[in-house]
Amino acid sequence: MKTRLDRRAWLRAAGCGGLALPLLDGAWARADSPTPPLRLVIVYTPNGTVPKDWFPVNATSETEFELGRILTPLAPFRDHLTILSGINSAVGLDPANPGGPHQRGIGSLFTGERLGSGEFKDGCGQMAGWPAGPSLDQIVAQLIGGDTPYRSLEFGVRCYDNDVQGRISYSGANMPLPPMNDPSAAFTRLFHPSTPIDPNNPDGRARSVLDAVHEQFSALQKRVGQADKEKLDAHVTLLRDLERRLGLGSGEHCDVPDAPPALDPESEDDMPLVSRAHLDLLAAAFACDLTRVASIQYSTGFNRIRYPWVGSLGEGHSLSHAGDSNVAAWNELTNRLNWHSSELAYFIEKLRGIPEGEGTVFDNTLILWGSEVHQGNSHALTSLPYLILGNAGGRIRTGRSLTYEGRSNAELLLTLARAYGYEEPTLGAPGYCDDVLSGLLV
Amino acid sequence: MKRVGTLLLACFALGCEGWVGAPPEDEVSECRPVEVFPGARLLTRVEYRRTVRDLLGEPSDPTLDFPPEPTVNGMNNDARTHVVNPLLLEHFLSSARQLARGAHERGWDHLVDCAEIGRGCAVRFLDRFGARVYRRPLTKDERDSLLRLYDRVEPGLGADEALTAVLEAMLAAPQFLYRVEAERDEDGAGAEPLGAYELASRLSYFLWGSTPDEELLRAARDGELDDANGLDHQARRLLSDPRAREQVREFHRRWLGLDRFKGLVRQDGPEGVGASLEESLLLFLDDVFWNDDADPTSGTLDALFRSPRLYVDSAIAPLYRAPFEGTSAWQAADAPKERHGLLTQPGLLSLFAHTDQSSPIARGVFVRDKLLCSPVPAPPPDVNNTPPDPDPSLTTRERFAVHTADPSCGGCHRWIDPLGFGFENYDQLGRFRARENGLPVDASGAVVDAPDPTLDGSFNGLFELSDRLATSRLVLDCLTRTWMTFALGRTLEFQARSANSLPTADACSRDDTVAASLDQGGNLREVLLAFVATPAFRQRAAREILREVTP
Numbered sequence: 001m002k003t004r005l006d007r008r009a010w011l012r013a014a015g016c017g018g019l020a021l022p023l024l025d026g027a028w029a030r031a032d033s034p035t036p037p038l039r040l041v042i043v044y045t046p047n048g049t050v051p052k053d054w055f056p057v058n059a060t061s062e063t064e065f066e067l068g069r070i071l072t073p074l075a076p077f078r079d080h081l082t083i084l085s086g087i088n089s090a091v092g093l094d095p096a097n098p099g100g101p102h103q104r105g106i107g108s109l110f111t112g113e114r115l116g117s118g119e120f121k122d123g124c125g126q127m128a129g130w131p132a133g134p135s136l137d138q139i140v141a142q143l144i145g146g147d148t149p150y151r152s153l154e155f156g157v158r159c160y161d162n163d164v165q166g167r168i169s170y171s172g173a174n175m176p177l178p179p180m181n182d183p184s185a186a187f188t189r190l191f192h193p194s195t196p197i198d199p200n201n202p203d204g205r206a207r208s209v210l211d212a213v214h215e216q217f218s219a220l221q222k223r224v225g226q227a228d229k230e231k232l233d234a235h236v237t238l239l240r241d242l243e244r245r246l247g248l249g250s251g252e253h254c255d256v257p258d259a260p261p262a263l264d265p266e267s268e269d270d271m272p273l274v275s276r277a278h279l280d281l282l283a284a285a286f287a288c289d290l291t292r293v294a295s296i297q298y299s300t301g302f303n304r305i306r307y308p309w310v311g312s313l314g315e316g317h318s319l320s321h322a323g324d325s326n327v328a329a330w331n332e333l334t335n336r337l338n339w340h341s342s343e344l345a346y347f348i349e350k351l352r353g354i355p356e357g358e359g360t361v362f363d364n365t366l367i368l369w370g371s372e373v374h375q376g377n378s379h380a381l382t383s384l385p386y387l388i389l390g391n392a393g394g395r396i397r398t399g400r401s402l403t404y405e406g407r408s409n410a411e412l413l414l415t416l417a418r419a420y421g422y423e424e425p426t427l428g429a430p431g432y433c434d435d436v437l438s439g440l441l442v
Numbered sequence: 443m444k445r446v447g448t449l450l451l452a453c454f455a456l457g458c459e460g461w462v463g464a465p466p467e468d469e470v471s472e473c474r475p476v477e478v479f480p481g482a483r484l485l486t487r488v489e490y491r492r493t494v495r496d497l498l499g500e501p502s503d504p505t506l507d508f509p510p511e512p513t514v515n516g517m518n519n520d521a522r523t524h525v526v527n528p529l530l531l532e533h534f535l536s537s538a539r540q541l542a543r544g545a546h547e548r549g550w551d552h553l554v555d556c557a558e559i560g561r562g563c564a565v566r567f568l569d570r571f572g573a574r575v576y577r578r579p580l581t582k583d584e585r586d587s588l589l590r591l592y593d594r595v596e597p598g599l600g601a602d603e604a605l606t607a608v609l610e611a612m613l614a615a616p617q618f619l620y621r622v623e624a625e626r627d628e629d630g631a632g633a634e635p636l637g638a639y640e641l642a643s644r645l646s647y648f649l650w651g652s653t654p655d656e657e658l659l660r661a662a663r664d665g666e667l668d669d670a671n672g673l674d675h676q677a678r679r680l681l682s683d684p685r686a687r688e689q690v691r692e693f694h695r696r697w698l699g700l701d702r703f704k705g706l707v708r709q710d711g712p713e714g715v716g717a718s719l720e721e722s723l724l725l726f727l728d729d730v731f732w733n734d735d736a737d738p739t740s741g742t743l744d745a746l747f748r749s750p751r752l753y754v755d756s757a758i759a760p761l762y763r764a765p766f767e768g769t770s771a772w773q774a775a776d777a778p779k780e781r782h783g784l785l786t787q788p789g790l791l792s793l794f795a796h797t798d799q800s801s802p803i804a805r806g807v808f809v810r811d812k813l814l815c816s817p818v819p820a821p822p823p824d825v826n827n828t829p830p831d832p833d834p835s836l837t838t839r840e841r842f843a844v845h846t847a848d849p850s851c852g853g854c855h856r857w858i859d860p861l862g863f864g865f866e867n868y869d870q871l872g873r874f875r876a877r878e879n880g881l882p883v884d885a886s887g888a889v890v891d892a893p894d895p896t897l898d899g900s901f902n903g904l905f906e907l908s909d910r911l912a913t914s915r916l917v918l919d920c921l922t923r924t925w926m927t928f929a930l931g932r933t934l935e936f937q938a939r940s941a942n943s944l945p946t947a948d949a950c951s952r953d954d955t956v957a958a959s960l961d962q963g964g965n966l967r968e969v970l971l972a973f974v975a976t977p978a979f980r981q982r983a984a985r986e987i988l989r990e991v992t993p
Binding site for chain 1: 479480481482484506507509510511512513514515518520522523525526527528529530531532535581583584587588590591594595598599603607608610611612614615616617620622624701704705707796797817818933
């Protein structure tokens with residue numbers, strides 16, 4: 001049975017309803033705003049692509065082409081796609097920077113950043129730390145995510161490498177955002193935020209508890225060394241952000257989705273169901289304006305995952321290392337990526353089913369799909385497979401296949417950030433981002 | 443090799459030197475404090491779960507949906523990288539609320555001895571139980587603030603709710619969520635070396651993965667931990683508690699990367715075989731680690747590599763042709779013809795395998811990485827590492843030999859493959875096989891260019907390799923380093939500044955620990971006890987001390 005979610009109910013459920021009531025008037029103005037909000041989703045799939053099946057075929061111009069085999073499920077949305085080629089991880093290609101190819105690839109994929117030094121080991125032995133700055137989704141979240149209860153949401157499908165190879169989203173240098181692998185936990189977080197509330201005086205009590213927590217921080221801060229203090233400061237900053245968010249409401253009245261079925265996020269059999277459940281939840285979160293920014297991460301580079309539902313019984317990372325002549329292996333990889341395309345087609349269809357203003361939520365959304373290497377067996381950080389789906393409220397030109405030979409991925413990220421109001425001259429590590437890519441912004 | 447092993451066995455009983463491998467060159471009395479200071483340690487999920495269980499009697503696991511910690515050096519407690527994030531913070535807050543409510547519902551008399559709940563009881567609660575939550579007595583500021591909270595909530599909601607609010611605030615406070623090891627005393631002086639309460643927490647989180655109990659806090663308060671004997675007494679007490687058994691399991695999970703059993707699929711294995719294989723391996727490791735019967739090899743490195751024990755449940759017993767009778771869920775059997783220590787455990791063998799075949803490469807890399815602490819350099823990034831398709835006319839060894847015959851691979855694979863081929867008597871499920879595809883299995887192998895040359899040389903099968911590892915000082919040294927990383931939650935620093943400078947405290951501590959364990963015949967429990975006595979465990983890092991002294 002569907003229940004309705006309204007702002008007050010969400011606040012009560014969130015448990016800290018009275019925290020920031022003065023903010024509400026400002027935050028709530030959105031409902032009457034004539035301009036619908038923009039949204040951004042970044043999507044990661046591991047180990048590159050199958051170039052011959054990914055890039056368009058029979059192209060005669062940037063708008064005249066046929067979709068490759070991998071992207072055929074997205075054919076109904078062909079006019080909403082922009083397929084990019086030639087874009088390198090410039091920062092990853094620079095041998096002066098730390099890390100192995102998988103680390104540099106995924107670390108820079110959505111950040112354009114170099115990796116810091118650290119103790120994460122590439123499967124091949126090289127060492128690196130986290131990226132030195134935020135990812136595109138988080139840069140955009142800072143710009144458009146402040147009026148929603150969640151600045152962003154991170155979903156993961158079988159993401160179990162908890163190091164630089166297992167993260168795509170960063171709120172800042174050394175600040176990875178871990179994905180939620182379990183749809184049930186994500187559902188509870190979004191639609192039934194925990195914590196029973198005292199019916200008598202929830203607001204005053206919650207505020208008093210948080211005040212005391214802040215006082216405990218202050219008491220400890222006076223007594224610790226610098227390295228401790230930095231960690232505690234970061235914690236307090238997040239706490240303040242959380243308090244502010246809890247004072248914000250959900251969007252317009254919207255349908256709370258049914259709870260997802262109980263799934264085992266670690267199981268091979270449930271993997272397609274987990275993917276669908278995440279996509280349903282994200283669509284619902286957009287509909288309720290719980291967030292405007294999200295990431296979806298399908299596993300990690302060193303995965304051993306099979307996709308039996310598309311007949312792929314090879315283990316992901318090994319499979320992607322198949323030699324160029326191994327037709328069967330490359331066919332499996334194409335089938336896997338084809339499945340990912342259908343997942344995104346499903347998601348787009350879902351967003352197109354949510355009316356917003358004169359159109360649908362999809363009209364105001366942009367999805368950026370990417371992988372950390374060109375193809376798995378070369379680990380090449382050149383011509384990363386990036387695909388844009390949607391145009392962020394008409395700000396990005398789509399229906400195209402565009403080649404930007406040798407341009408830095410930081411420049412792609414900068415260009416997309418511009419669509420959301422980012423005004424800084426560069427993005428990512430200094431020296432790898434000269435200008436926006438021409439021909440993308442409307 | 444087997445004869446040497448037997449000989450050494452006799453040596454242990456007599457307490458003589460029998461270990462293979464060079465001891466450290468000179469006795470050194472002075473060590474340089476390490477310069478790694480990672481800052482306050484946030485509780486891991488495991489630590490949080492056990493801490494609230496031991497503090498509050500919380501029966502459920504509040505951390506099921508907490509995001510995982512970063513993996514560094516194979517561990518998940520690296521203080522530098524395990525930091526808070528928005529998702530984790532949400533969990534901390536909602537968990538604090540739920541835990542406080544749960545404690546309230548179970549009744550305050552479990553936590554504090556009060557005739558009636560009121561302000562006097564709140565004071566008592568903070569002074570007695572509060573000191574357990576914060577793992578040290580509260581400072582005046584902390585105590586005053588929490589009493590103010592009580593006073594704000596009590597008038598409207600009553601004493602019970604006010605006390606619940608106080609507990610909730612404490613469980614969301616950094617004094618609970620972090621272990622801070624650079625606290626100044628209230629007069630502003632830096633506590634140096636580790637303060638007694640800081641040391642108490644280090645000890646309990648090392649040996650229990652949980653909060654100090656009342657007895658340990660008492661020992662800290664009474665200054666008993668400042669004394670080597672007092673510290674050793676507490677370490678032995680903690681190690682004899684069931685909580686230590688959980689923690690040793692946690693170590694084994696991290697050391698061998700047992701998270702990878704999740705969702706494991708192996709050809710011919712029943713569904714969910716990963717869970718059985720993981721438990722089988724952990725039971726074997728428990729058996730080795732905790733056995734203290736009269737046999738001099740019990741609980742030693744020797745037993746780790748040579749015990750014939752195999753644990754099976756009804757799901758996996760048929761795979762290994764193990765007898766399984768009666769009703770107990772797990773049964774132990776000795777299988778001396780097929781099982782000979784860790785390397786021959788089905789759990790380990792299936793972990794380092796492909797879905798449908800063994801993996802000589804993964805197994806060889808495992809030995810280099812986890813047993814010799816001697817990782818192999820990187821393969822070139824464009825290498826084709828697809829396992830060769832099973833070919834019914836060849837053995838795995840023959841297929842991989844073709845695979846790595848390329849001279850550009852051979853440079854590194856000569857360190858890996860000869861080790862891994864020694865495992866070929868065991869398939870992707872760790873089932874013993876004398877023949878593969880109708881062909882006899884060749885399980886001859888070699889250790890090549892080990893950091894300790896006495897390990898080098900050819901061997902035939904895992905029995906011989908295991909015998910060699912069982913008496914290797916290098917292997918004990920490597921395992922000690924892994925325990926140290928687990929205990930300290932940071933990257934170890936072994937590099938002296940220059941040839942003439944003092945060794946680091948980490949290096950000294952490792953050498954002292956290995957020597958102490960060797961004195962006990964390579965006893966594994968002794969590694970933990972001896973390490974507790976070393977400077978690396980008892981002192982904080984140097985950089986922070988300098989900062990404290992010269993602000």
